[in-house]
Amino acid sequence: MAKKRIFNVEKGNVMQVGKISFAIIVMLLVFSSCRKKTEAEGSKGALAINVTYSVDGQSLEFDRMQYVNSAGNVYSVTRLQYYISHVALFNKKKGWILIDTFFLFDARRYPTQKIIMGNLPLLTYDSLRFYIGLPPSLNHHDSLPNTLENQEMIWPEMMGGGFHFLKLEGKFKEADTSSTISGYAMHLGTNVALVTVKLPVNIDLTGRLVAEVNMDMNVNEWFRNPYVYNLAEKPYIMGDTLRMQKIASNGQDVFTIVGVN
Amino acid sequence: MGRMFLLSLVLINLLLISCKKDKQVYTYSPTPYQLEIPEGFPQMPTNPNNPLTKEGVELGKRLYYDVILSEGGPQAGNSCATCHVQSRSFADNSPGVSVLPHVNLGWGTKHWLWNGSKQGTLEDIMMFEVEDFFQVDVSRLMQDTTYQRMFYKAFGKKEITSKEVAYALAQFVRTLISGNSKYDKYKRGEIDLTPSEKRGMAIFFSERGDCFHCHVPPLFTDFDMHNIGLDSMPADPEDWGLFAVTGDSADLGKFRTPTLRNVALTGPYMHDGRFQTLDEVIDFYSEGVKNSPTLDPIMNHNGGIHLNLTPQEKEDLKAFLLTLTDEEFLNNPAYRP
Numbered sequence: 001m002a003k004k005r006i007f008n009v010e011k012g013n014v015m016q017v018g019k020i021s022f023a024i025i026v027m028l029l030v031f032s033s034c035r036k037k038t039e040a041e042g043s044k045g046a047l048a049i050n051v052t053y054s055v056d057g058q059s060l061e062f063d064r065m066q067y068v069n070s071a072g073n074v075y076s077v078t079r080l081q082y083y084i085s086h087v088a089l090f091n092k093k094k095g096w097i098l099i100d101t102f103f104l105f106d107a108r109r110y111p112t113q114k115i116i117m118g119n120l121p122l123l124t125y126d127s128l129r130f131y132i133g134l135p136p137s138l139n140h141h142d143s144l145p146n147t148l149e150n151q152e153m154i155w156p157e158m159m160g161g162g163f164h165f166l167k168l169e170g171k172f173k174e175a176d177t178s179s180t181i182s183g184y185a186m187h188l189g190t191n192v193a194l195v196t197v198k199l200p201v202n203i204d205l206t207g208r209l210v211a212e213v214n215m216d217m218n219v220n221e222w223f224r225n226p227y228v229y230n231l232a233e234k235p236y237i238m239g240d241t242l243r244m245q246k247i248a249s250n251g252q253d254v255f256t257i258v259g260v261n
Numbered sequence: 262m263g264r265m266f267l268l269s270l271v272l273i274n275l276l277l278i279s280c281k282k283d284k285q286v287y288t289y290s291p292t293p294y295q296l297e298i299p300e301g302f303p304q305m306p307t308n309p310n311n312p313l314t315k316e317g318v319e320l321g322k323r324l325y326y327d328v329i330l331s332e333g334g335p336q337a338g339n340s341c342a343t344c345h346v347q348s349r350s351f352a353d354n355s356p357g358v359s360v361l362p363h364v365n366l367g368w369g370t371k372h373w374l375w376n377g378s379k380q381g382t383l384e385d386i387m388m389f390e391v392e393d394f395f396q397v398d399v400s401r402l403m404q405d406t407t408y409q410r411m412f413y414k415a416f417g418k419k420e421i422t423s424k425e426v427a428y429a430l431a432q433f434v435r436t437l438i439s440g441n442s443k444y445d446k447y448k449r450g451e452i453d454l455t456p457s458e459k460r461g462m463a464i465f466f467s468e469r470g471d472c473f474h475c476h477v478p479p480l481f482t483d484f485d486m487h488n489i490g491l492d493s494m495p496a497d498p499e500d501w502g503l504f505a506v507t508g509d510s511a512d513l514g515k516f517r518t519p520t521l522r523n524v525a526l527t528g529p530y531m532h533d534g535r536f537q538t539l540d541e542v543i544d545f546y547s548e549g550v551k552n553s554p555t556l557d558p559i560m561n562h563n564g565g566i567h568l569n570l571t572p573q574e575k576e577d578l579k580a581f582l583l584t585l586t587d588e589e590f591l592n593n594p595a596y597r598p
Contacts, residue, residue: 063511065554078511078558146303148368152477156466169558183558236563239468 045205046118047089047099048212052258053080053107055219062108065171065181069223071230075172075184077219080107081153082166085134087117089203090127097121102134104149107217125203128213132188132195132251133165139191155189159239164189166251168222174232184235186222186247193244195251201260214259221254222247287410289417291316294432296367299440300449302479305367308382311428313435316415321433323411324426326598332396339395341430347596350523351437358499359534364522364590367435371484372517375532378506383434387427399423439522439590440479447584454584461581464574470546471568474559481521481585487557488514490550490566491531499533513555525586539582543575 053060055067065076085102099117107113137143139162144150153163166188171181188195203211223229227246237243291314296305311317324330324341331337344360345351351363361375366383373379373386391397402408402421412421415429444462446452454462464470477483486503495514498505503512516532530536536545547570550560560566570578590596 063509146301148303148370148480151303151479152483154473154477156473158463158467171554171558180552181554182552183556183561185558185561234563235558235561236468 043122043209044118045120045122045209045211046116047087047120047203047205048114048116048210050112050114050212050214051105052112052214052216053219054216060107060111060219065173067220068176069220069231070225070228071223071232072175073172073223073231074176074178075170075231077107077168077170079167079169080219081105081164082132082168083134083153083163084115085131085138087128087130089120089125090129091121091123091125094121094123096129097123097125102138102144104153106149120205122205122209124206126200127198128201128203128257129196129198131165132197132254133193134163135194136191139163160190162189162191165193165195166247168219172231172235174230182232182235184231185238187236187238188244188248188251189238190241190244192241193248195248197252197255199255199257201257203260212261213257214261215255216258217254218256219254222250225250225253287413287419289413291415291417294318294436296436296438299438299445299479301445302438302440303368305435306370306382308384308431311384311431313432314415316411317429317432318436320408320411320415321429321431322596322598324430325433329401329405329408330391330395330397330426332394334398334401341390342598347593348591349526350439350591352527354528356529356534359519359527359529359532361519362523362527363434363437364439364520365480366437368480369484372486375502375516376506377486377503377515377517383431384428387431387434388423391423391427391430397423397426399426402426437590437596439587441589442522442587443584444581445479445587455580457577457580458584459581460574461577461579462584464570464578465581468562469568469574470570470578471559471562472546475518475557476521481524482518484517486512486515486517487559488516488553488555489546490514490552490556490560491535491545493551493553502532511555514553515555515557521582522585523587523591525583526591539579540575543570543578546570547575 060077062077065074067075069075082105083102084105087099087101088096090096097120099120101117103115105113141154141157141161144163150163153167155162155164164187166186168186170184172184173181201213203213205211223231227250229246229250234240234243237247294313294315294317296313298305326340326342328335328338328340330341331339344353344355345363346353349362352360358375369383371380379386379389399421402412408421409419412425413419416425418425443452443454447454465472475483475485475487488502492500492514495501501513503515504510506512524539528537528539530539530542536542547568550556550566552566556566562568
């Protein structure tokens with residue numbers, strides 16, 4: 001199955017390119033053949049997403065104990081890696097158009113990371129949806145290409161298997177006045193911790209072939225809403241289903257759209 | 262006149278023949294070398310500037326074992342193999358700075374050396390080894406007809422520079438692949454592990470021991486830099502790790518994760534060889550980790566920095582580490598001169 005997927009991920013490159021899977025092309029063909037063809041359906045467009053990182057308005061700097069979350073913890077970020085997958089765009093007439101693909105992000109290596117998805121119908125869209133993590137169909141050991149980058153994200157079989165959806169790690173003090181500095185590791189994995197992100201955004205692919213969306217992750221949102229998360233309560237959540245689900249819920253609004261070109 | 266003409270014909274012919282012979286000896290048509298990548302391993306990143314060839318690997322092996330490379334000349338008597346000994350996974354057990362083993366290094370693309378002072382490809386670190394660490398005197402190789410021939414056959418060049426020396430060494434070291442340990446055989450479903458080894462594996466690959474986050478299979482390293490808490494305030498610059506390289510206080514005590522393949526044979530352990538046995542290493546992870554502002558977050562397992570393993574758990578974890586020994590690799594005749 002995995003081999004049939006059209007992956008085109010340039011390893012170690014900032015630019016990662018994904019494509020609509022065969023199944024979807026076939027589905028699209030079937031659907032469009034039932035209707036009268038509009039002009040737009042002949043050609044295909046591309047969507048580029050640039051991802052950046054911030055903490056409540058400041059751009060993210062690694063290794064610096066300078067951020068304060070909603071629980072009052074003072075913290076730094078030492079690692080931020082995650083997958084985005086199952087990107088879909090919403091068109092009023094056609095509904096959700098799914099781009100079956102996945103991308104691995106490493107914020108430390110790429111403070112701005114660009115992904116490009118091609119083969120999109122030239123339509124107007126008003127929402128963007130994706131997972132932080134991997135859909136169940138991709139969340140088992142041999143579903144992703146065997147690269148060192150993916151190996152590092154593996155969630156051991158003993159703990160349910162699949163891949164880490166998120167690794168957010170750093171150091172923290174419970175409060176500004178505390179003297180002890182500890183580590184925290186917010187790791188999400190297994191299907192229960194999948195994060196769905198849905199963002200309203202106007203993407204117009206009728207007038208041109210490429211639309212570019214700038215999207216920013218505010219790290220503080222992982223600790224804010226709906227659950228104010230105090231890192232001192234439990235700094236290490238891997239395998240703790242309840243807390244992983246809390247962080248996953250918080251993850252729904254970590255991204256905001258900051259621009260569309 | 263006629264005789265002179267004949268003579269010169271003969272002479273020219275002789276010259277031609279000798280030239281031809283010369284050409285035959287120095288043909289440059291290298292044979293591609295196919296690496297056998299063990300099941301479950303990612304493809305090895307290749308270096309387009311240094312494709313593997315039989316001739317290159319052969320040359321690299323000869324250089325690896327040859328004291329001609331010695332800093333200070335052959336009389337100094339050092340080759341790479343003096344410290345990188347096959348039966349010890351190409352490390353050794355001398356005290357002082359631990360020798361890093363040469364096993365699966367072809368997959369390394371991030372940090373090199375214990376303190377991460379070098380980055381890049383295997384070819385890049387080999388350039389450092391040849392030029393700076395060994396300060397190889399290339400003219401010695403140029404004077405050796407066997408090497409002249411071998412370098413020509415491998416790289417098509419008559420001029421030998423430290424680059425060709427480094428590239429040949431890199432080619433040989435790329436062939437040093439270990440992927441046939443008891444653990445690998447278990448993963449391939451060929452054999453079973455003992456109950457103790459299995460319990461140890463469960464500690465290694467779960468939040469109980471949390472070893473897998475840095476010692477990532479199948480290489481059992483992430484080639485990345487971490488402070489695992491050997492010292493809280495390292496006084497000796499040898500213990501500063503990456504901080505000694507970057508001067509960034511966030512890097513204090515960070516060292517490159519070593520592979521755990523053949524770890525039974527690579528003691529003494531840690532960058533400075535401070536632990537003699539695996540038991541001591543496990544005791545350290547269990548109750549010896551020291552907190553500091555740069556201690557890796559992963560070392561904060563479930564809130565406490567000590568794993569507090571039971572004696573049984575320690576035995577099991579050690580039993581698992583011993584399954585990473587690959588006898589075939591340690592005795593592979595292809596790696597010998």
